[in-house]
Amino acid sequence: MLAILRDLLKYNLEFRIGIILVGIVVGLAILSGFSPYPPGDVYVVPPDVPPSSAYWFGTTSRGQDVFWQVCVAIRNTLLFGITVAAISRVLSLVIGLLSGYKGGWIDRALMGVNDTFIVIPLFPILVLFYFVMRDSMTWLMLAMIMATLGWAYDARLIRAVAMSLKTREFSQTAVFSGMTTREILTREHLPYVMPIVFSTTMNNMNWSIGLEVTLSVLGFTDINTPTIGGMIYWANQHTAIVAGVWWWIAFPIAVVIMAFVGLFLLAVSMNEYIDPRSRLSRMGGGAR
Amino acid sequence: MSGYLAYLAKRLGQFVLVVFIGVNIAYVVTHATPIDPVEQSISAVTSFGNTAPEAIEQMRQSLKELYGVGGSWREQYFTFWSRILRADFGPSMSAFPTPVSALIGRALPWTVGLLVVSTLVTWALGNLLGGLAGYYQRSRSFKLMGVVAMGLHPIPYYIVALMLLIVFGFLWPVLPITGGSAMNLPQGWTLAFIGSVLKHSILPALSLILIGVGSWFLGMRSLVSNIVTEDYVQFAELGGVNRRRILGSYVMRNALGPQVTGLAMSLGGIFNGAIITEKVFGYPGVGTLLVDAVYAGDYGLVLGVTTISILGVSAGVLAIDLLYPLFDPRVQVA
Numbered sequence: 065m066l067a068i069l070r071d072l073l074k075y076n077l078e079f080r081i082g083i084i085l086v087g088i089v090v091g092l093a094i095l096s097g098f099s100p101y102p103p104g105d106v107y108v109v110p111p112d113v114p115p116s117s118a119y120w121f122g123t124t125s126r127g128q129d130v131f132w133q134v135c136v137a138i139r140n141t142l143l144f145g146i147t148v149a150a151i152s153r154v155l156s157l158v159i160g161l162l163s164g165y166k167g168g169w170i171d172r173a174l175m176g177v178n179d180t181f182i183v184i185p186l187f188p189i190l191v192l193f194y195f196v197m198r199d200s201m202t203w204l205m206l207a208m209i210m211a212t213l214g215w216a217y218d219a220r221l222i223r224a225v226a227m228s229l230k231t232r233e234f235s236q237t238a239v240f241s242g243m244t245t246r247e248i249l250t251r252e253h254l255p256y257v258m259p260i261v262f263s264t265t266m267n268n269m270n271w272s273i274g275l276e277v278t279l280s281v282l283g284f285t286d287i288n289t290p291t292i293g294g295m296i297y298w299a300n301q302h303t304a305i306v307a308g309v310w311w312w313i314a315f316p317i318a319v320v321i322m323a324f325v326g327l328f329l330l331a332v333s334m335n336e337y338i339d340p341r342s343r344l345s346r347m348g349g350g351a352r
Numbered sequence: 353m354s355g356y357l358a359y360l361a362k363r364l365g366q367f368v369l370v371v372f373i374g375v376n377i378a379y380v381v382t383h384a385t386p387i388d389p390v391e392q393s394i395s396a397v398t399s400f401g402n403t404a405p406e407a408i409e410q411m412r413q414s415l416k417e418l419y420g421v422g423g424s425w426r427e428q429y430f431t432f433w434s435r436i437l438r439a440d441f442g443p444s445m446s447a448f449p450t451p452v453s454a455l456i457g458r459a460l461p462w463t464v465g466l467l468v469v470s471t472l473v474t475w476a477l478g479n480l481l482g483g484l485a486g487y488y489q490r491s492r493s494f495k496l497m498g499v500v501a502m503g504l505h506p507i508p509y510y511i512v513a514l515m516l517l518i519v520f521g522f523l524w525p526v527l528p529i530t531g532g533s534a535m536n537l538p539q540g541w542t543l544a545f546i547g548s549v550l551k552h553s554i555l556p557a558l559s560l561i562l563i564g565v566g567s568w569f570l571g572m573r574s575l576v577s578n579i580v581t582e583d584y585v586q587f588a589e590l591g592g593v594n595r596r597r598i599l600g601s602y603v604m605r606n607a608l609g610p611q612v613t614g615l616a617m618s619l620g621g622i623f624n625g626a627i628i629t630e631k632v633f634g635y636p637g638v639g640t641l642l643v644d645a646v647y648a649g650d651y652g653l654v655l656g657v658t659t660i661s662i663l664g665v666s667a668g669v670l671a672i673d674l675l676y677p678l679f680d681p682r683v684q685v686a
Contacts, residue, residue, distance in 0.1 A: 176366065179366060183370050183669050184370060184620055184665070185665045187627055188657060188658040189374075189378070189662075191646055192382070195646050195651070270506050274507075274508030275624075278510045278628050281510055282628075317515070321507055325502075325506055325507070328502070329502065332502070
């Protein structure tokens with residue numbers, strides 16, 4: 065594991081940039097624990113102060129320190145992404161491995177449902193959820209809903225790997241030595257798909273955070289939990305750009321873009337690491 | 353030919369399944385809630401001002417049918433489906449008494465126009481540039497383009513739209529940032545109106561293109577850079593075949609198949625992006641309609657837009673799937 069990390073740091077520029085960006089973002093999220101003000105409180109500092117040495121990122125029209133708001137917001141946003149990713153990973157692993165290993169009608173049925181979830185436009189459905197739930201739509205609820213909608217694409221990737229694993233000799237050996245399907249999937253096949261699970265985690269986090277920001281900006285989530293989208297929502301409510309309070313919008317956007325690009329670069333570099341051909345060419349070997 | 357028929361049947365089956373599951377999700381969402389949706393919607397509408405009592409009664413009736421309150425669950429389920437199959441979502445509550453289907457019908461051409469044009473431009477541009485970048489790997493400008501694509505691609509639509517809005521709305525106001533056409537022009541096939549529509553669509557289309565182009569670029573580049581190492585490409589190069597011909601009909605042609613499938617698979621996501629982009633730029637399409645309907649508490653309209661989007665996106669996917677054999681003739685054999 066450490067050797068992999070060292071190789072990635074040494075040969076992969078994308079990984080280096082990605083880890084720096086994600087590092088900064090995670091650092092901000094950790095700092096949120098030291099925030100001098102409770103995140104929900106308003107009018108704790110003078111409003112509309114531009115960035116200065118006292119307030120690094122300025123203050124909002126609601127009298128909040130933008131720096132500490134951003135810290136808390138990015139922490140909640142990241143936690144949201146991780147929660148969605150973790151739950152949907154379990155779903156896509158179970159469905160992908162089972163579908164690839166079993167084949168036949170189980171595979172056809174699962175993949176029919178799977179393709180449906182890939183195609184369906186999720187945003188109107190999420191809006192419908194919010195419309196019906198209104199104020200009872202909590203943070204965790206939204207994470208659960210997004211997880212049950214967002215597993216499909218990765219399940220297909222995992223299925224493709226599981227299908228080829230099934231034909232390998234060690235799978236046959238496992239069957240002949242009397243292992244059950246569950247044992248084969250968890251003990252024999254799971255380790256092989258773990259790299260894919262890691263790289264899709266990053267992409268899935270990007271996906272869910274993007275949707276969460278979009279929903280929050282429209283006010284379609286629990287707007288009292290500070291998230292990046294929620295910050296932009298409040299800034300829009302106070303017409304921050306027109307009023308010239310640009311720092312209220314610029315800093316959360318800058319931080320969330322760092323998170324997006326960082327996570328994406330980590331996913332890309334991990335994908336490249338999984339593919340031996342591109343790894344070779346990066347280390348200076350191979351054909352091209 | 354029978355191979356193509358089997359393919360057709362399979363695709364149609366998938367289309368029906370998507371619509372079926374989508375509508376069922378809508379049904380479950382609206383029925384599994386502990387809140388009484390009918391009274392909540394009514395109170396949300398009536399709190400905005402005075403509404404005629406008969407209008408409220410008509411709303412309540414249509415809401416009850418839409419939500420399917422009353423009767424056994426089987427009856428509820430079938431009423432729901434029959435309403436949806438007839439595209440009858442009752443009168444809109446925020447624009448009473450205009451029927452929901454009329455509102456959607458008015459907004460749909462805007463969305464479809466914006467979406468089709470920007471998706472096609474994005475796809476063509478991304479694949480062309482990606483193909484070139486994969487073939488001419490040592491070119492500095494294509495490498496730079498790859499870096500830009502990697503930076504832009506993961507950012508969600510909303511953020512890019514907002515940044516374009518800030519740049520072209522406040523810092524350098526040269527383009528209209530809201531609406532579908534100039535307010536003072538009558539709608540019709542006049543030159544002035546079409547020009548105004550085009551001008552208003554630049555920013556929404558640009559934000560869709562900026563985000564979308566990256567993923568096609570990156571996908572095509574990695575596909576092409578794998579294909580150029582294949583034996584037949586090396587052979588063609590050694591045989592002195594014109595390089596442009598190698599790139600066009602040997603390399604890119606073979607990489608197009610997965611990209612067409614990719615287009616079908618990402619259509620739902622592109623549509624999500626279009627909804628939010630429309631809202632940011634106040635474009636008079638389905639997305640703006642949906643978001644405003646939520647603010648106004650207009651249940652029939654929200655359900656209508658959701659259903660129409662599921663139908664529309666799956667029809668788009670079906671269309672791409674049916675065209676797929678043009679790109680990859682092997683489908684007919686399989």
